[in-house]
Amino acid sequence: xxxYFVRRLxxxxxxxxxxxxxxxxxxxxxxxxPAKTLAGVEATVEEVEAIREEWGLNDPLIxxxxxxxxxxxxxxxxRSLKSSTxxxxxxxxxxxxxxxxxxxxxxxxxxxxIFIGVMCAIKRGKAFxxxxxxxxxxxxxxxxxxxGLMLIQVFAVTLGWLxxxxxxxxxxxxxxxxxxxxxxxxxxxxxxxSSMLETLxxxxxxxxxxxxxxxxxxxxxxxxxxxxxxxxxxxxxxxGGLLSGSVITETIFSIPGMGRLLVDSxxxxxxxxxQGLLMIFSLQYVLINLLVDLLYGVINPKIRYD
Amino acid sequence: MSQEVLLKVKDLRTEFFTSKTSSVTAxxxxxxxxxxxxxxxxxxESGCGKSVTSLSIMQLLKDTPGKITNxxxxxxxxxxxxASDAQIRDIRGGKMSMIFQEPMSSLNPSMRIDKQMIExxxxxxxxxxxxxxxHAAEMLKKVGIPDPQxxxxxxxxxxxxxxxxxxMIAMAMSNDPQLLIADEPTTALDVTIQAQILDLMKKIQKExxxxxxxxxxxxxxxxxxxxxxxxxxxxxxxxxxxxxxxFNNPTHPYTQGLIASVPKLGSGVKVLPSIPGSVPxxxxxxxxxxxxxxxxxxxxxxRTQEPPLAVVGENQKCRCWLKIEE
Numbered sequence: 050x051x052x053y054f055v056r057r058l059x060x061x062x063x064x065x066x067x068x069x070x071x072x073x074x075x076x077x078x079x080x081x082x083p084a085k086t087l088a089g090v091e092a093t094v095e096e097v098e099a100i101r102e103e104w105g106l107n108d109p110l111i112x113x114x115x116x117x118x119x120x121x122x123x124x125x126x127x128r129s130l131k132s133s134t135x136x137x138x139x140x141x142x143x144x145x146x147x148x149x150x151x152x153x154x155x156x157x158x159x160x161x162x163i164f165i166g167v168m169c170a171i172k173r174g175k176a177f178x179x180x181x182x183x184x185x186x187x188x189x190x191x192x193x194x195x196x197g198l199m200l201i202q203v204f205a206v207t208l209g210w211l212x213x214x215x216x217x218x219x220x221x222x223x224x225x226x227x228x229x230x231x232x233x234x235x236x237x238x239x240x241x242x243s244s245m246l247e248t249l250x251x252x253x254x255x256x257x258x259x260x261x262x263x264x265x266x267x268x269x270x271x272x273x274x275x276x277x278x279x280x281x282x283x284x285x286x287x288x289g290g291l292l293s294g295s296v297i298t299e300t301i302f303s304i305p306g307m308g309r310l311l312v313d314s315x316x317x318x319x320x321x322x323x324q325g326l327l328m329i330f331s332l333q334y335v336l337i338n339l340l341v342d343l344l345y346g347v348i349n350p351k352i353r354y355d
Numbered sequence: 356m357s358q359e360v361l362l363k364v365k366d367l368r369t370e371f372f373t374s375k376t377s378s379v380t381a382x383x384x385x386x387x388x389x390x391x392x393x394x395x396x397x398x399x400e401s402g403c404g405k406s407v408t409s410l411s412i413m414q415l416l417k418d419t420p421g422k423i424t425n426x427x428x429x430x431x432x433x434x435x436x437x438a439s440d441a442q443i444r445d446i447r448g449g450k451m452s453m454i455f456q457e458p459m460s461s462l463n464p465s466m467r468i469d470k471q472m473i474e475x476x477x478x479x480x481x482x483x484x485x486x487x488x489x490h491a492a493e494m495l496k497k498v499g500i501p502d503p504q505x506x507x508x509x510x511x512x513x514x515x516x517x518x519x520x521x522x523m524i525a526m527a528m529s530n531d532p533q534l535l536i537a538d539e540p541t542t543a544l545d546v547t548i549q550a551q552i553l554d555l556m557k558k559i560q561k562e563x564x565x566x567x568x569x570x571x572x573x574x575x576x577x578x579x580x581x582x583x584x585x586x587x588x589x590x591x592x593x594x595x596x597x598x599x600x601x602f603n604n605p606t607h608p609y610t611q612g613l614i615a616s617v618p619k620l621g622s623g624v625k626v627l628p629s630i631p632g633s634v635p636x637x638x639x640x641x642x643x644x645x646x647x648x649x650x651x652x653x654x655x656x657x658r659t660q661e662p663p664l665a666v667v668g669e670n671q672k673c674r675c676w677l678k679i680e681e
Contacts, residue, residue, distance in 0.1 A: 249418050252460040258415055260475040260526070261448035264440075271463050350465060350510040 053353055057342050061335050068335070069121070072327045073114050076320055083318045087130050104130075117324070126328070127321030131314070136325035140307065144329075146216055147306035150298060151291050153222045154229030159284055162234035166241030167276070171268060173246065181238060188235030197228045197301035214303035225302045229295065233287045241280045248276040278349050285341030289334040361566050362389040362412070362451075362534055367426035369404075369411045371419075371637075379637035381407040383590040384425065386664075389534065394560060394567040396581035396598070398574065398613070402634050404590040405570045406456075409536045412568070413453050414443050430534065449479040452527035456539040458519035462511035469507035472526050479530040494525040498555055517548035521555070528559055535560070538570045553580055574617050578602060583670075586610050589635055589645040592664055596671040606673040608650045644676065652677055 084100045085092070101107050105116060120127060126136035162185075169181040204224060205213035212221040248254065249272050257271040258264075296308030307326060314322035346353040369382040382404045389395050397405050410416050412428050414435055428435040430451060435443060447453075455461045463471055472491035473484055482490060488507070495503035498521040511519060520540060527535055537556065541549035557580060560567050569580055577584055577598065584601045586594040586609065594607040605611045612630035632649040635641055643660050647653040657676050667673045667681075 252455060252457055253463040254418070255415055256455065256461045256523075256526075257463065257474075258417065259413060259447055259453045261444040261446070261478050262474065263444065271466075274465050275463070348465060351512045 053346055054343060057339055061339055064335055065332065068331045069118065069328060070114070072324055072331065073117060074110075076324050076327075077110060077113075079318070081318045083130055083320050086318045121328070126325035129314075129322045130319045131317045131322070136321045139310065139322060140325055140329055143305060143307045143310045146304050147292065147295050147299070147308065149216065149222065150225050150229055150295050150304065150306060151288070153226030154233065154291060155288055157226070158230030158234040159237055159287075161230075162237030163241045163277075163280060165234070165238040166243075166280075167245050167268075167273060169238070169242045170245035170249065170276075178242075182242070185235040185238040185242075188231045189239070191231070193228050193232065193297045194301060196231060197224070197298060200224045200227060201301070214301075216302075216304050221302075225298050225304065228298045228301070229291060233284075233291065236283060236287055237280060240283045241276065244276040244279040245272060247279075248272045251275070274348060278345065281341055281344050281348065285337050289337045292330060292333045292337070359391045360388045361391045361430065362568075363427070363429040364388070364408075364412065365427040365429070367408070367411060367428060368424050369407050369416070369421055370424050371421045373420070378422075380640075381421065381590055381637060382411060385587070385590075385592050386426075387585055387592065387595065389566050389568055390583075391533070391566055392560075392564050393583060394557070394569055394581045396577040396584040397568060397570045397587060398572060398577055398584060399587035400572060400634050402637075403587045405572075405587055406538050408587070409453065409538045409568065409570055413447060413451065413536060415447075415453075445479075448475050448527075448532075449530050450532055451534045451536070452530070452532040453536040453538065454520070454523045454527045454540050457543050458523050459511065459516055459543070461523055462514075462519055464511050466510075467507070468509055468511070468514075468522055472507070472522075472529065475526055476529050490529060491525070494529045495522065497528075497559070498522075498525045499551070500525070516544050517552065520544060520548075520552055524552070524555065524559070528563070528565075531563060532565060534566050534568065536568045536570070539572070540569075541576065542571070542573075549576075556580070574602075574613060586613070589640065590637070591645060591674065592672075593646065593674045594672065595664070596668075600668070600671055604668075604671075606667050606671065606678045607646075607675050608652055608677075609646050612649075644674070 082097075084097045084104065084106055088097045088100050105113060108116075117127070124137060126140075128134065129136055129139055132139065165181045165185065169178040172178050201213045201224065204211045211223055212218075213224075215221055251272075254267060254272050257267045262271075295306055296312055298304070299306040299308045300312075307329070311323065311326045313319075314326065365386045366384045367382055367386070368380065368384050370378040370380050372378045385404075385408065387395075397408065399405050407421060410419075410421070411423050412435070416422060423436055426436065430446060433442060433446065435446065438446075462468070469488055469491060472494070473487040476482055476487040476490055477484065480487070492503040492507060495506055500506050500518065500521055506514065506518070506522065514522065524540075535556075540556070541552050544552060553576060556567065559565075569576070571577060581598050583597050584595070585592055586601075586607065588609050594601070594605065594610045596606075601610065602614060605614050609630070612628070615628045616630065618627055630649055635645060635648065641648050642658065644650070644653070644657045644662055647657040650657065654676065660676075662674050662676045662679060664672050664674045665679045667678045673679075
């Protein structure tokens with residue numbers, strides 16, 4: 050297990066390097082001139098040129114990338130073009146909000162989704178299965194912004210039970226956590242149902258029954274654990290998506306998180322900020338996938354030992 | 356061999372439901388007995404209902420569209436079809452156990468062998484976990500695994516097919532079952548391992564004086580292992596006889612065809628005889644004898660009236676008009 054872990058950890062280094070090249074290239078391919086944005090509409094050509102020189106925008110791309118990586122390795126992601134604050138500081142100040150949102154969604158949604166999915170599989174064809182899958186399809190098809198607005202309308206405006214935005218108390222986390230988690234819950238409910246149904250047809254489930262094992266033990270110690278392998282992959286992708294996809298929730302509930310920072314930065318052509326955010330989002334994604342791979346190892350001994 | 360009946364199957368009918376109202380019959384009202392201490396062979400082509408018969412006896416049709424719609428399966432005075440879930444669980448893995456065709460996929464991939472074996476032992480005995488582990492190691496030794504302690508700590512993917520089947524046999528035999536159902540236990544293994552596994556099963560059966568229902572499509576295996584044979588065709592029993600009689604004097608044209616199509620060393624035959632045609636589709640069974648469309652002796656009567664399974668000789672039964680009318 051230790052060697053497997055170290056190997057997977059080392060594999061993330063070249064991956065992050067490649068991602069950094071792509072992020073850098075991508076940003077520089079975007080239309081628009083940051084120097085002009087920075088200088089303002091009424092700036093002269095000379096002023097714009099001076100800004101280009103100051104920010105190193107006239108250097109060849111490869112030199113710019115080299116400089117960027119040199120700074121990045123020291124933890125310096127440059128200064129925001131918009132606010133002149135260091136990007137690292139900017140991201141850190143927003144990070145806590147996004148992470149709170151993500152945790153609020155992740156704490157309940159996967160567990161509930163897997164529970165619904167597994168129960169639907171066990172009660173296949175019965176009313177619970179039908180109801181559960183209807184709920185899951187509704188959860189999957191309802192757009193996040195619509196669910197958010199409806200929740201605000203009902204619980205904040207009409208009933209007045211919960212705040213409509215901001216992140217001042219635990220109460221204000223409830224509605225955003227529903228919007229964040231709903232998709233994950235629905236997706237996992239569907240995946241864990243089909244994965245469980247597949248596992249229930251496996252020969253070793255029949256062997257467990259042939260031993261005289263109780264149905265509840267057959268379901269949980271033999272079928273459920275093996276059905277999780279597929280589900281964990283989806284879980285990783287979904288959580289990765291949450292980290293970078295919190296922008297809608299943040300906008301609806303006026304939460305100053307990283308998603309909103311990204312949208313603002315793109316609008317302003319704030320290269321260093323966009324680059325920094327994309328790198329952080331990618332890093333999160335890579336780390337979550339690493340975590341998923343480790344979970345695989347825990348669930349499936351075949352992966353651990355190969 | 357004593358002629359005391361261990362398991363009585365009477366009029367067993369298993370149907371597979373394709374929808375709520377329509378079904379196909381995989382096992383059509385079959386009856387047979389398994390005596391104490393015998394190895395009974397159940398042979399037939401793929402799709403003739405052998406495996407469904409075994410799963411029906413074990414009451415393992417859950418999570419399949421199959422359902423037993425008629426009959427009795429009586430083991431030691433208990434009808435397994437009407438027994439409660441708790442009674443069935445008590446019998447499965449206890450008095451009656453089963454090994455399957457695919458040993459590699461029949462073991463739980465995420466559980467160590469010791470846990471899988473101990474689980475089965477503790478369910479049917481009062482042993483503590485430590486005692487059960489020791490018993491498991493003994494069983495592994497009995498099935499010819501040289502290093503039981505190491506295998507106990509292994510996961511299934513670390514074992515070969517032959518090893519896995521040995522583990523399955525050890526697991527199935529660990530509670531001294533009176534009946535072992537072996538559904539094509541050697542089909543997925545290579546030939547040298549096949550012989551070892553069959554020898555092992557025979558040895559254990561002799562030692563424990565248990566009975567085996569051996570399901571196979573391999574007549575060589577039957578000749579080697581069984582004392583009595585049942586031949587199934589399209590969900591029905593077509594012939595039943597002691598193994599010597601069946602091979603020397605097969606009465607049903609299907610059995611004759613099966614035996615004729617086994618290659619023989621040194622016979623000088625260039626073209627191997629085969630039975631023309633294929634097993635009828637479950638959803639469109641022919642009227643009359645189910646084998647008639649493939650039978651070279653079939654008469655008009657065969658095509659319109661179904662023959663009963665009749666006694667045609669000492670301990671020999673056959674479902675064929677030609678024999679009945681002889």
